[in-house]
Amino acid sequence: MNIQMVDMKKQYDEIRSRLEPKVIEVLSGGYYIGGPELKAFEDKAASYIGVKHAIGCANGTDALQISMMALGLKRGDEVITTPFTFIATAETINILGLKPVFVDIKQDTYNIDPDLIEAVITNKTKAIIPVHLYGQASDMDKINKIAKKHKLFVIEDNCQGFGAKYKNKMLGSLSDIATISFYPAKNLGAAGDGGLMLTDHDELAAKVRMIANHGQNERYKHQVVGVNSRLDAIQAAILNIKLDFLDGWNEKRRTAAERYKKNLKDIAVVPFEHKDNYHIYHQFSIQVKKRDELQKFLSENKIPTAIHYPIPLHLQVAFEDLKLGKGSFPVSEKVAEGIISLPMHPHITNEEIDFISDTIKKFYK
Ligand SMILES: *Cc1c(COP(=O)(O)O)cnc(C)c1O
Numbered sequence: 409m410n411i412q413m414v415d416m417k418k419q420y421d422e423i424r425s426r427l428e429p430k431v432i433e434v435l436s437g438g439y440y441i442g443g444p445e446l447k448a449f450e451d452k453a454a455s456y457i458g459v460k461h462a463i464g465c466a467n468g469t470d471a472l473q474i475s476m477m478a479l480g481l482k483r484g485d486e487v488i489t490t491p492f493t494f495i496a497t498a499e500t501i502n503i504l505g506l507k508p509v510f511v512d513i514k515q516d517t518y519n520i521d522p523d524l525i526e527a528v529i530t531n532k533t534k535a536i537i538p539v540h541l542y543g544q545a546s547d548m549d550k551i552n553k554i555a556k557k558h559k560l561f562v563i564e565d566n567c568q569g570f571g572a573k574y575k576n577k578m579l580g581s582l583s584d585i586a587t588i589s590f591y592p593a594k595n596l597g598a599a600g601d602g603g604l605m606l607t608d609h610d611e612l613a614a615k616v617r618m619i620a621n622h623g624q625n626e627r628y629k630h631q632v633v634g635v636n637s638r639l640d641a642i643q644a645a646i647l648n649i650k651l652d653f654l655d656g657w658n659e660k661r662r663t664a665a666e667r668y669k670k671n672l673k674d675i676a677v678v679p680f681e682h683k684d685n686y687h688i689y690h691q692f693s694i695q696v697k698k699r700d701e702l703q704k705f706l707s708e709n710k711i712p713t714a715i716h717y718p719i720p721l722h723l724q725v726a727f728e729d730l731k732l733g734k735g736s737f738p739v740s741e742k743v744a745e746g747i748i749s750l751p752m753h754p755h756i757t758n759e760e761i762d763f764i765s766d767t768i769k770k771f772y773k
Pocket residue numbers: 467468469470493494496497539565567568588589590591601602603
């Protein structure tokens with residue numbers, strides 16, 4: 409057995425007969441930036457999610473930064489988010505001179521706890537960024553209700569949840585603007601970097617497009633200071649084909665997750681799927697005792713694992729200026745100590761899942 413955390417090669421083998429002629433077509437067509445491939449993918453992604461506008465950019469991190477710029481957030485404004493996420497969520501807040509204000513997570517879904525949000529809202533608060541962690545929706549009804557009451561923007565960080573649903577609605581369609589990452593290991597991954605922003609608002613979409621393109625609305629007429637962030641034509645063409653496979657792949661992840669859960673429910677805290685959610689298991693993460701020893705044991709048995717995430721953001725050196733010590737967000741801190749992600753991808757076999765599960769059981773015997 410050659411177990412991969414994410415098996416990119418098996419995915420490629422499944423779709424190479426469609427990908428390869430398309431890539432050659434784009435290469436020989438000579439249209440590498442923008443053009444018909446980008447337009448076709450943006451249109452298809454927008455209709456897949458059910459929003460009016462999808463705007464490509466270079467990666468999910470840029471998508472977050474550009475979204476906040478387009479919403480007009482200004483130096484000193486506060487943005488509420490979770491400390492239990494990938495650094496990009498808070499990094500982009502900081503880089504724009506905004507202040508990240510963390511709120512602890514719920515212990516079942518690992519997503520921001522809406523009941524703790526109102527207590528940290530001040531007159532500087534401008535936005536909330538819920539992260540749909542591991543591919544499972546945050547509690548969007550409660551979050552949107554609070555946002556409406558306090559006139560805050562909501563930005564979904566949906567970099568892990570493309571294709572996931574909340575109350576039968578697609579994530580990415582439940583806020584002012586949402587961000588997607590096409591990092592290769594995401595559920596929908598490019599052959600390199602890529603990102604997307606999704607919104608229903610015409611004016612916001614136009615602003616996003618302008619900012620991502622050096623702040624120009626006409627060539628060499630710069631209305632605002634922007635950035636250079638593009639989804640390349642070749643990536644758009646690849647993503648356009650892969651999007652046809654996404655729902656099937658996500659179903660396979662769910663089937664794999666159910667098998668893992670059945671195998672492991674007595675020895676680990678297995679992922680909880682809220683009844684309102686359609687979880688797409690970007691990660692299959694469990695909480696265990698003696699996590700680091702287990703990780704070592706699995707590695708000795710040629711089973712790759714990963715920790716998402718070992719240090720909550722408020723305890724990262726990069727955020728020490730916020731002066732949030734240990735104990736500030738107890739749920740995030742506790743989960744960070746015990747969480748471990750197991751191999752998860754659409755092409756994982758029952759045999760592999762059972763071998764991984766049996767090896768974990770062996771460790772605790
Ligand atoms: C992957 C990810 C990002 C950033 O995406 P990149 O494309 O790698 O820049 C942002 N937020 C979350 C939650 C992510 O998982």
